[in-house]
Amino acid sequence: RSSLLLARHQFREGLAVAERVHRLDPALKRPHGALVDGYVETGRYRAAARALQAAIDRGPTLSTYTRASYFRELHGDIPGAMEALRLAASAGGDAAENVAYVKTLLGNLELASGRTRSARRSFLEARFRVPGYVPALVGLGRLDAMAGRFDRALPRLRAAARRNASPES
Numbered sequence: 001r002s003s004l005l006l007a008r009h010q011f012r013e014g015l016a017v018a019e020r021v022h023r024l025d026p027a028l029k030r031p032h033g034a035l036v037d038g039y040v041e042t043g044r045y046r047a048a049a050r051a052l053q054a055a056i057d058r059g060p061t062l063s064t065y066t067r068a069s070y071f072r073e074l075h076g077d078i079p080g081a082m083e084a085l086r087l088a089a090s091a092g093g094d095a096a097e098n099v100a101y102v103k104t105l106l107g108n109l110e111l112a113s114g115r116t117r118s119a120r121r122s123f124l125e126a127r128f129r130v131p132g133y134v135p136a137l138v139g140l141g142r143l144d145a146m147a148g149r150f151d152r153a154l155p156r157l158r159a160a161a162r163r164n165a166s167p168e169s
Contacts, residue, residue: 002034011041029058036067040074062093066102073109082109089125097133100126104135116143134164 002021005014015038022031032055039048052071055064065088073081085106093099107122120143126136137160144153 002031002038006034006037006041009041011038014038015042029055032058033063033067036071040071045071045074060087060091062088062091062098062102065091066105069105078109078113082106082113085109096129100129100133100136103129104133104139107136107139111139111143116146119143132159132163134160137163 002014002017005011005017008014014034018031018034018038021028022035032051035051036048036055039045039051048071052064052067056068065084069081069084069088072078072084085102088102089099089106093102103122103126107119107126110116110119110122119139123136123139123143126133127140130136137156141153141156141160144150144156
């Protein structure tokens with residue numbers, strides 16, 4: 001329930017549910033992610049850092065490393081955010097799409113940092129994990145457009161738009 005509330009941007013309510021569950025059974029791993037997300041989204045960064053560390057101490061996963069990356073990015077530590085995403089990808093996950101998502105996040109940070117070769121590699125790895133993965137196609141299309149290779153960029157971006165016509169694409 002907490003995750004659903006957080007996804008709906010009902011941050012205070014989602015955090016309250018996560019805190020209640022955590023108080024009922026502090027040994028549960030599941031509420032830690034929702035605690036981190038709720039604290040971050042309500043601006044309670046010290047509490048978020050403590051919840052994040054507790055989650056990592058219980059066993060780092062793709063999810064905890066991804067949250068660590070976001071936390072580092074929010075605090076201006078882009079190299080640290082990229083390192084956390086690399087750890088997230090190496091931690092793997094239950095679904096190939098989760099790793100593709102992480103690789104695409106990494107590619108976007110690398111692109112924003114001017115590391116176009118690394119960005120291309122990350123987007124290609126995401127597409128390898130999930131062929132036709134829209135965010136990876138968008139990243140590759142952006143790279144091609146930046147390099148003036150519009151003959152490659154346009155088909156990629158059109159394919160991404162056909163698969164998912166969202167504003168993010």
